[in-house]
Amino acid sequence: MTDKTVKFTTEGGDFTYPLLEGSVGPDVIDIRKLYGESGKFTYDPGFTSTASCQSAITYIDGDEGILLHRGFPIDQLAEQSSFMEVAYLLLHGDLPDADELHEFNYTITRHTMVHEQLATFFRGFRRDAHPMAIMCGVVGALSAFYHDSTDITDPQQRLIASHRLIAKMPTLAAMAFKYSIGQPFIFPKNDLSYTGNFLRMTFGVPAEPYEVNPIIERAMERIFILHADHEQNASTSTVRLAGSSGANPFACIAAGIACLWGPAHGGANEAALNMLREIGDVKRIPEYIARAKDKNDPFRLMGFGHRVYKNYDPRAKVMQQTAEEVLKELGKTDPVLDVAKELEHIALNDSYFIEKKLYPNVDFYSGVILNAIGFPTEMFTVLFAIARTVGWVAQWNEMISDPEQKIGRPRQLYVGATMRDYVQVADR
């Protein structure tokens, strides 16, 4: 709280509201009493200027291209940390010591199996169902299997549900992939890392042992870390809004998965690789740049632009470096990476993108790496959901524990018909 205030002058009088300041970033105008005192709403479609909550988890400075998780810069975490360390950090507020990390790893590892009836649940889907459709259904169904961790008023049940969600997402994601290719589900293996376990459940087969490739394991760890949390993005806000009604955590995370699927959000990684493949050759880039700039063409450069970053997305930088490293270490080349780098170069020197401050975001290069590792494009957003579940769960817990939290219920600017009487069909 500061002693600074903001005054609104209206025809009905002047209204003064406190200015709240955080530890860093823009101050906020506390307008909670605005409607009660002035009879007026604020209007902010897409919430471009609205802080929906207080949070201590992630800070983004869009102008400077800064991303901090509990104060730690994303590039340092991506280079030096593990995904389980970042998960602990987001959930509990600080990096774990060796004992805390060991206990957290032990706990998460022993929640990776799913109820055997869930395997039957998968049978109801068509084999060609999009894996995100399956994830929406199966994660929402978890509340039908884990009744002993749906009471959100019980901190212990909240913690168990949080561990279950973080632990079971890779298992369910691997099952969705296996189901789509007609291969048997692979059980988790407790002596593997979180990421190594996921790779084995995804690419392993019962017919032979599967050795986790450390290069791929490290790349996936980094990708999970880069996708773990991102302040009040659309899917996190969806999880918070669902949770504000008291819905159980499994239903809230399923709502987040549904929102993440959209091509303007987490679905952009699949769309970006499909776009780069469609462009196919650096010679065709000008054609697509022109389409992206054409107001009459709905085409957008997927993986470009961001609501908050008006500078380079720091995650995209790490992602591009990782793409180069993984392809080199795997002895692979991918013409799509050349198209992506040339597209970035051309776009970042084009006045349209410069004026609108459009830079590559986290989704622009991720597909190149995931494709090199062997994931089909339909799985890309599922991988995003695995990582983002850690952020969603941390944000959900923070919301439940926030004494200021109440059910989210925005208002509107009504532009529809004013009151009128019913007209019988014969008289219409």
Ligand code: SDX
């Ligand atoms: C993620 O919020 C998060 O933090 C999300 C995320 C996370 O970690 O949770 O970072 C993950 O969702 C990254 C974004 C992935 N989406 C895409 O890559 C899809 C392509 N990008 C756009 O659809 C767009 O940039 C958004 C949706 C990301 C942001 O949209 P905004 O903030 O609503 O901005 P806008 O659509 O109003 O665009 C501003 C202007 C517009 O032109 P004008 O109407 O002002 O003339 O820039 C143009 C847009 O037409 N523009 C683009 C463009 N993105 C914006 N033009 C061409 N190509 C693009 N990619």
